[in-house]
Amino acid sequence: MAAITLRVNGEAHTVDVEPSTPLLYVLRNDLDLSGPRFGCGLGQCGACTVLIKGEAVRSCIRPVSQVAGQEITTLEGLAQNGKLHPLQQAWIDEQVPQCGFCQNGQILTAKALLDKTPNPTDAQIRAGMNGTLCRCMTYYRINAAIKRAASTMKGAL
Numbered sequence: 073m074a075a076i077t078l079r080v081n082g083e084a085h086t087v088d089v090e091p092s093t094p095l096l097y098v099l100r101n102d103l104d105l106s107g108p109r110f111g112c113g114l115g116q117c118g119a120c121t122v123l124i125k126g127e128a129v130r131s132c133i134r135p136v137s138q139v140a141g142q143e144i145t146t147l148e149g150l151a152q153n154g155k156l157h158p159l160q161q162a163w164i165d166e167q168v169p170q171c172g173f174c175q176n177g178q179i180l181t182a183k184a185l186l187d188k189t190p191n192p193t194d195a196q197i198r199a200g201m202n203g204t205l206c207r208c209m210t211y212y213r214i215n216a217a218i219k220r221a222a223s224t225m226k227g228a229l
């Protein structure tokens with residue numbers, strides 16, 4: 073066991089865990105953050121996605137020791153000052169989720185995409201979201217929500 077300090081959603085947390093423990097387990101079990109989900113546990117579905125330095129990272133295969141001290145954002149950290157992020161609002165407006173299980177990964181992957189490509193084409197959305205799986209096939213609504221959020225964010229600038 074080792075004491076490891078994580079910076080999650082702007083706050084520092086020190087946990088006492090095996091260094092090889094997947095970040096996902098620490099977020100859910102030690103920090104009580106239920107945004108990131110356990111889907112495949114193999115880095116193949118995206119349900120466990122978090123943002124680290126703006127990149128969408130699959131936390132189920134990332135040892136917690138590798139992210140000590142780095143700024144980690146989970147779905148819980150997207151809203152600011154009680155206001156939903158434009159992506160979260162667009163997800164509601166487009167009524168994207170079905171079962172909802174994959175949506176943590178969808179929204180955070182979309183955040184990483186829009187941060188790099190503020191006005192993506194359909195092809196750029198497909199490429200940016202590639203590999204973030206939805207068994208309920210909500211992909212068309214995800215596409216619409218990303219475009220809606222992009223428009224909102226453009227108007228806000």
Ligand code: FES
Pocket residue numbers: 109110111112113114115116117118119120121130131132133
């Ligand atoms: S649970 Fe991490 S990629 Fe599937």
Ligand code: FES
Pocket residue numbers: 169170171172173174175205206207208209210
């Ligand atoms: S909404 Fe059910 S898996 Fe995506």
